[in-house]
Amino acid sequence: MITWSAAETAAKIAAGEVCAVEVAQAHLERIAAVDDKVKAFLHVDTEGALAAAAAVDAKRAAGERLSPLAGVPLAMKDVVVTKGLPTTSGSKILQGWRPPYDATITSKIKDAGIVMLGKVNMDEFAMGSSTENSAYGPTHNPWDLTKIPGGSSGGSSAAVAAYEAPLSIGTDTGGSIRQPAAVTGIVGHKPTYGAVSRYGLIAFSSSLDQAGPFARTVLDAALLHEVIAGHDPSDSTSLDVPVAPVVTAAREGGRGDLTGVRVGVVKELGGEGYQSGVTASFEAAVATLKSLGAEVVEVSCPSFDYALAAYYLIAPSECSSNLARFDSVRYGLRVGDDGNNSLEDVMSLTREAGFGPEVKRRIMIGTYALSSGYYDAYYGQAQKIRRLIANDFEAAFGSVDVLVSPTTPTVAFGIGEVLDPLTMYQNDLATLPASLAGVPAISVPCGLADGLPVGLQIIAPTLQDDRCYRVGAAFEAAIPSVLANIPEL
């Protein structure tokens, strides 16, 4: 039951072949069996999950129409606010906080009858590429428990790859959905900026953060995408446009025909710095796309070389402000409130104790970059680069329908292996440009290198998320399942 796709599971529940409670139970048992090794979950909501599943079963028994994913279990990244359920964003500073409200996507997921199994691990405040920055310890890659599952949405990717849930929600600021999907051999999509409401996502970098789906198939990801996408009056940056027809596109792509689709290989996202196994797997993927009828050309986007530098100014700048609210006054951790310390001391002691080293590093970088006299040289300049990157995309999409690249320069590395932050930041090389330009991008598994999964990134123009799904589904249908090779846990 746990190996079924979300689409299959929903169909069987709707047909009465299995009840939602059984499905939930099977997944809760799987979590109980393997999560002490994977450590994807921070909080398992057994009671809530069974109640949600029972509600779906009751609805079906009453003859009511079920939503397309009703009864399908899901793992929620801990950055998403869930009413009454612990929500920590992977940080000690929010330990014990139970939000009084639901994020818009949480409500949408609940309304769709999707069964939330619990909250999954992540790099603290979504800052990282390995989940090692979680205050609650690292999550392990189900392909090899000594390896990282990617980050920051490492709990989301590991839970789906380990069959603890067929679906999960992640958030992507610079690659935090696509990179974990790539290194765990699953599908992950970062929607167009503004396609999914950010109301209730604990902000890391507001102008970049975007929630999206993880699944083991492109169609499953598309089904979840349709549930969470759409305009939200509570988020003025959410776009008031119809949701891209991603499910239709995934089904159409599944037929395996890409005749007439123009694919651009981004010259700057490959070559030096990319592992040979990754490059080989990517080249084979491009050949497969050609075999499906796609026209492939090389495209140059010269500004992409500056993406890393721009990102590591913009994201820290915004986070230095977004994370200011964690001051011990209203919620979360409070340290040093002994009657002798001043308010400023208590704030300072709390932040000292509550934030991990990577979060502090970024707050300091961001505080510096925004400070008077440096703003123009850092934040201002980074915004200009961002514009140039968007221009490069626009120019490229003038001649091609989608752009492709390896999702990551390397396969999953060992836990504890990368200690230098700058080396860690290199993980995002290929995923940052789409984040900075706000365009949609998907990662689909494209093979193995050294026995570990490699991801193919497919980038589309703004609001054309359906193209990612169409090309992704066609590619998926054309190659043998990568996930079939995952070892037993």
Place this chain on the structure above:
Amino acid sequence: MTLTYEDVLAKYEPVFGLETHVELNTKSKMFCGCSAEFGGEPNTHTCPVCLGLPGAIPVVNGAAVEATVKIGLALNCSIASWCRFARKNYFYPDMPKNFQISQYDEPLCFDGYLDVEVDGTTYRVGIERVHMEEDTGKNTHIGGATGRIHGAEYSLVDFNRAGIPLIEIVTKPVPGTGALAPQVAKAYVSALRDILRTLGVSDVRMEQGSLRCDVNTSLAPAGSEQWGTRTETKNVNSLRSVERAVRSEMIRQAGLLDAGEKIKQETRHFQETTGDTRPGRSKEEATDYRYFPEPDLVPISASAEWVEQLRAGLPELPAVRRKRLTDAYGISADEMQAMLNAGVVDLVVETGELGAPVAEARNWWTGYLTQRANEREAEVSELGMSPAQVAHLISLVADGTLSTALARQAVDGVLETGEDVDAVIAAKGLKRVSDTGALEVAADAAIAADPDAATKVRDGKVAAVGALVGAVMKATRGQADAAAVREILLAKLGQA
């Protein structure tokens, strides 16, 4: 040694500027749907957004943007066709997010002016900018001697005010007002308040904090091209305080300059009780606010069509109206000012529109009614007397039904009981006694009761009639016409 104001002016030239914060009276807050009403049980007008809970993000209140554009237009500003909000970052526990959403280098309205008149001279106060921001919560520091955070045992925070739409109106520096600097500053705030009241965008209650001023003051040696170092005085919360703050800062700064000292650029706090200013936090240690464009909000683009639509819909502004009424009523500027100061212009106009002579209406509203309002420490408009009731009283006096004294008693009755004028007159039996027969009887009785006084009058000491008049008035409970009583008495005593 403290200098006199005259000493200061002989040597120095003041420049002042004002930053005025105005709470808008929108139904909901700036960035969420919570009630923006003043007061309420602490922390009842709150939600995840205005509490700054993790994950919550703001959405702009369109009504606040509209009100701001109206204010900008009324202050002769240009309206930005595109502008953004910015985050002002600093830590303070009354600020839920530890940043305030404000506007920085892209204000919605900029480059305007407001003309104010003092002693018959018009001064143009330049408006630098009008921008939108959110108010903070309110801290109450419990324990400790000062009521301030230092030394307090604990502090309470009420977030009802957090997120209330706040407009900041910043003037350009105003030079060249000399001795009148304090009065021009006060006149500016007063004129601004009138405009905001006319636009209906704010309650403009200084005592409730819905209009608050920071006053910048500097002095330069007379004749100097260069302006001096300015101080910023906060906590200036009444019109009178604006005037006092500028004046006391001028005197304080002059004292320092005379002693060869430098003026420190700093924030000072106005002391309501003493009328002087005390140092606050020093600008040298001022926070770097690290402004950057608010990424959670989309830019505001006010189309030219929309702005013109708002401009066309603006009410007649106070200066224009004042001029029109002054001309129409044939009154002096001072008489108009008296009405403005009393806050009764609308009331007079309405009373006049109901048929009462405007001169009478002015007398009532700026006279007895203002006096009663002052006694009650209330606004005249809140007394409970309507223009219709005043117009009715005026007509009763005009047709002789009531004397002025009786009309005042009627007012008192209305204020006490809340009943209307006719009901009060009936209940109190207020009626001018013009029945001569009754008065003659009362006069005879008074003469009989006070033969000494009667004899004196008969002997030619006419002034002695006062005691007899008083007795008659007392007997008729004040309802008689004193002049008529006097005539009757004098006739009876052979002095007519």
